[in-house]
Amino acid sequence: MEDRVDARILIARPRVPREFYQRRASTVAPALLGLILVHETPEGITAGRIVEAEAYEGPEDRACHAFGGRRTPRTDVMFGPPGYAYVYFTYGMHWLFNVVAGEEGLPHAVLVRSIEPLAGLELMSRRRRGKLPLAEGPARMTQAMGIDGKDNGKDLVSSDLYIVSPPPGLDAPVEYIATERIGVDYSGEWRHMPWRFIEKGSRQ
């Protein structure tokens, strides 16, 4: 199990600025593909290329937790400024990581569903208890990256959890396809919105 990129290269890359996130979620989601999610923790640094993401556009979007303007302790971060982490617990055992998008007051978010591990693979594997796939799927991704409730509300522009532009060699334009979102069958017409974006050939 070997890293593809030295973590030192990645943490030196420029972070994505606040304005990047200040657009509707369905615009931010595909733009995130190819960028690199980094998490610096006491156990070590892990990082991976974002290859799958989904947009949630509350309050109109029935699949969004903030549908209808629903503002609760859980959804509160989504109503704040963009560029913050919205991390929530579901199914009694999984943590899911989102990036808050849109103008402040507009509860948009992008769920990061899969990354391609680049650095800290040994730590990721340990956190995953040796199971594969390492970071494919929203809950596997957070487990591998050590993301959980303590990270909810973190500022991606200034904290230990952040997103950087890819280094030379990993910065080729990303080709992607858009499909319906996963696991939102309860959302009526909204289930059909093509707001799941995946890099071509990465998961299907």
Added chain:
DNA sequence: TGTCCGATTGGT
């Protein structure tokens, strides 16, 4: 306070 259910995963 009680009930229902989930932006998932892993095993049968």
Added chain:
DNA sequence: CCAATCGGACAG
């Protein structure tokens, strides 16, 4: 196909 597992949302 189904169980795991528990906090959030909402009705009463």
